[in-house]
Amino acid sequence: MFPICFILFFLFLSTSNAAVQDFCVGDPMGPESPAGYSCKPVTKVTIDDFVFSGLGIPGNTTNIINAAVTPAFAAQFPGVNGLGISAARLDLAPGGVIPMHTHPGASELLIVARGRITSGFISSANNVYYKTLKKGDSIVLPQGLLHFQVNAAKIHSVAFVSFSSPVPGLQILDFALFANNLPSLLVEKTTFLDDAQVKKLKAVLGGTG
Structure with missing residues (x-):
């Protein structure tokens, strides 16, 4: 006869497993919150919700900043909803720049895949941290701080970034x-x-005014 502690342990496992929610595929048709979207019914979830092909496609850099960002956030990639991660692709033509900006909801990890990119951030104490990165180099950019990317090469440069939030x-x-x-x-x-x-x-x- 099993001791009562083993019975309680197996009972706990069975009930806790039943309560586990493996994922929360976002429903872009529903309301968005800082935590992402509400969950799509599991019966409507398909493998395509967990696959995103956009990061393999160069962005259009014909614009004022000579750069493009291809996001893979919850809105574009429903499978990352609720998982605490997302990604993006940065394309910078010669002379391209991603201007000073912040991500209020996430830290960012950038990896250079082609060319050279100067990237950095400004701390809340107004200390500046930046470096020119070559292919294979990475930099982490803390949540909420102003940061930037500038193409430091004479060729089209590419980076992939990941975020600590789906939004x-x-x-x-x-x-x-x-x-x-x-x-x-x-x-x-x-x-x-x-x-x-x-x-x-x-x-x-x-702008106006």
Whole structure:
């Protein structure tokens, strides 16, 4: 006869396994929260929810920053929803730059796959950490801190990044300042830029006011 402790142990295993939820494939049609999307019914989940092919496709770098970001976040890759991970591809043409930006919801790990990329971040104490990375090098960029990427090669450079959240969030500093309707006078006061420069940047980035 089994001791009562063994019986309780096996009972615990059986009940806990029954309560385990293996995954929470996101339902992009539902509401999004900082934690991701609500779960798609398991009966509607397929293998395609766990596969994403977009990172193998070069992004279109014909734009003002000569760069492109291909995200594999919960919205594009439902299988990562709820798993605490996501990814993206960075394409930087010669002269390309990913401007100063933050990810409020995740830290970032970047791996250079082609070319050379200068990347770094600014700490909350305003200390600057940056380095030019070659193929195979990686850099970690802490959650919430301003950081950037600049193509340091004369060829098209590529990096792959992973995030510690399926919904890392994104705020680009230049667009936050100059691509909205915040009155120019307030932008000038808070950035110490003159009126002509603020108006010029608003015109380039589509801001008003």
